[in-house]
Amino acid sequence: MAKLNFLDCNCSVGRVSRPYLGDVSDAEGLRREMDAAGIEEALVFHTMARDASPPLGNGMLKEAIADDPGLHPVWVVLPHHTGETPPPDKLLGEMEANDVRAVRLYPGKDHHSFSLAEWSCGPLLSALEEARVPLMLDIEIVWWEAIQPILENRPNLPIIATNVSYRHNRFTYPLFERYDNIYIETTRYFGAGNFEDVVERFGPRRILFGTNMPACTGTAAVSMLTYADIPREAKEAIAGGTIRSLMKEALS
Amino acid sequence: MTDYFDRVHEGQPIDDFEIIDFHAHLGPYFNMHIPKSTSEEMIWMMDRCGIDKTIVSPTPALCADLVYGNDVMLDTVKRHRGRIYGAVTVNGNYPEISVDELNRCFEADRDVVLVKLHPILNGCRMDDKRMKGVYEFASERKLFILVHTWLDQDAYGNQDLFASVAKDYPDINWLMGHSGGPFGSHRAVEIAQELPNVFLDLTMSLVPARQIEFFIGEVGAERVIFGTDNPFIDPRPQIGRLCLADITQEERALIMGGNARRYIEFG
Numbered sequence: 001m002a003k004l005n006f007l008d009c010n011c012s013v014g015r016v017s018r019p020y021l022g023d024v025s026d027a028e029g030l031r032r033e034m035d036a037a038g039i040e041e042a043l044v045f046h047t048m049a050r051d052a053s054p055p056l057g058n059g060m061l062k063e064a065i066a067d068d069p070g071l072h073p074v075w076v077v078l079p080h081h082t083g084e085t086p087p088p089d090k091l092l093g094e095m096e097a098n099d100v101r102a103v104r105l106y107p108g109k110d111h112h113s114f115s116l117a118e119w120s121c122g123p124l125l126s127a128l129e130e131a132r133v134p135l136m137l138d139i140e141i142v143w144w145e146a147i148q149p150i151l152e153n154r155p156n157l158p159i160i161a162t163n164v165s166y167r168h169n170r171f172t173y174p175l176f177e178r179y180d181n182i183y184i185e186t187t188r189y190f191g192a193g194n195f196e197d198v199v200e201r202f203g204p205r206r207i208l209f210g211t212n213m214p215a216c217t218g219t220a221a222v223s224m225l226t227y228a229d230i231p232r233e234a235k236e237a238i239a240g241g242t243i244r245s246l247m248k249e250a251l252s
Numbered sequence: 253m254t255d256y257f258d259r260v261h262e263g264q265p266i267d268d269f270e271i272i273d274f275h276a277h278l279g280p281y282f283n284m285h286i287p288k289s290t291s292e293e294m295i296w297m298m299d300r301c302g303i304d305k306t307i308v309s310p311t312p313a314l315c316a317d318l319v320y321g322n323d324v325m326l327d328t329v330k331r332h333r334g335r336i337y338g339a340v341t342v343n344g345n346y347p348e349i350s351v352d353e354l355n356r357c358f359e360a361d362r363d364v365v366l367v368k369l370h371p372i373l374n375g376c377r378m379d380d381k382r383m384k385g386v387y388e389f390a391s392e393r394k395l396f397i398l399v400h401t402w403l404d405q406d407a408y409g410n411q412d413l414f415a416s417v418a419k420d421y422p423d424i425n426w427l428m429g430h431s432g433g434p435f436g437s438h439r440a441v442e443i444a445q446e447l448p449n450v451f452l453d454l455t456m457s458l459v460p461a462r463q464i465e466f467f468i469g470e471v472g473a474e475r476v477i478f479g480t481d482n483p484f485i486d487p488r489p490q491i492g493r494l495c496l497a498d499i500t501q502e503e504r505a506l507i508m509g510g511n512a513r514r515y516i517e518f519g
Binding site: 001003004018020021022024033035036037038165166167168169170173187188190191192193194196197212213214215216217218219220221222223224226227228229 | 253257260261262263283284285286287288289293294297300301434435437438457458459460461462463466482483484485486487488489490491492493495496497498
């Protein structure tokens with residue numbers, strides 16, 4: 001049987017202030033981790049954009065991953081009101097010029113200190129929805145109650161919840177039942193039998209392969225999928241098929 | 253790329269050495285939905301990836317009634333002889349009952365093989381004087397105690413508390429559950445380097461890259477023990493993690509089963 005073709009939707013480059021263990025901060029280090037796990041491609045943001053300044057980190061990203069065609073850029077953005085991120089139309093143009101087909105937001109007072117509500121992020125969310133650009137939200141930062149209104153009001157905006165825990169089925173299942181535009185990423189989605197259960201109830205397209213490399217190993221998420229008792233087509237969709245479709249649709 | 257690369261990517265069970273899961277549970281848990289949590293489902297997941305034996309402490313024993321949970325453990329061990337082994341759960345808030353449970357369970361079945369302690373769930377510090385009877389029981393018999401530990405934000409079972417108690421009871425083999433969590437690796441090896449009766453557990457949901465290689469480099473494969481947290485966490489991620497780690501075959505076999513065999517007689 002041919003090896004699955006993985007596209008990891010939750011990777012980064014850049015040094016962090018408090019690493020789990022090692023100092024793997026560049027694209028070469030990320031590629032070594034990917035090769036060890038057998039992961040071909042990845043969506044990558046720069047930790048400087050999350051931990052220091054979105055414009056600074058986004059600006060560093062292009063050069064940081066330039067030598068590896070398997071690494072695809074993701075920007076961390078802000079609502080435009082302060083001028084740190086351009087107005088939505090201009091932002092989308094810059095994204096297209098830099099082949100950026102997904103964005104991340106880190107709202108809340110302990111992170112980038114803005115509101116995800118309509119009065120703040122409404123124009124940005126409208127533009128992303130119009131362009132079908134996937135929005136990634138770290139579930140450790142944006143809780144399910146804040147995601148639900150976006151799913152309700154913006155049915156064409158794909159939302160990818162990252163770092164979804166093995167403990168979250170009681171949140172995710174009702175959202176899967178109601179909304180077609182919610183996706184979850186697999187770095188911590190290690191509940192016993194989760195893949196079999198979700199695929200049987202909802203199909204495979206809600207689960208997107210992700211690892212949080214290079215902070216975390218990619219090997220664990222790989223074997224969670226390869227040893228799953230689900231059809232081959234479902235494994236292909238989770239490994240990369242669904243996210244590739246979303247990326248293709250974005251900005252098209 | 254390791255020799256197991258193709259087998260992991262094809263989802264083939266690992267069957268060329270014995271795999272013993274030293275850290276597992278059983279049953280439902282109040283805080284989450286677990287699609288597969290029965291003993292039969294646990295064995296099904298073990299068979300999918302090649303785990304031969306597992307040692308369980310049922311979750312109801314950790315978060316509710318230790319006696320009920322230990323009863324479930326004894327029944328499960330009896331029903332799955334040779335596949336499932338037992339860990340007796342103790343709770344410092346119930347010192348007399350805990351010692352009674354140790355006597356009852358170890359006498360009841362030869363496949364009861366270790367002690368499980370979860371200080372933060374019980375809200376009882378590891379060094380609480382009420383734990384003395386449990387530690388004396390384990391010392392006399394030179395047992396393993398598996399303790400849930402975390403680097404910080406754990407007033408009951410943080411790594412420094414763990415180290416101080418492990419130092420006080422050198423005849424107990426202490427397994428540092430989760431090795432202090434994703435940020436705990438450096439402190440974990442410091443403690444293991446200082447105390448020869450401390451072993452490092454690999455169970456975790458946020459799995460630091462190269463942690464296994466780091467542990468082996470700092471304390472040797474003989475001090476690292478395979479666990480999964482099944483069914484709290486699916487056991488299958490741990491197979492990829494171990495089989496794709498940049499370690500020797502000898503080290504892999506020691507961690508995944510050899511070390512458990514050295515210390516415990518599995519019937």
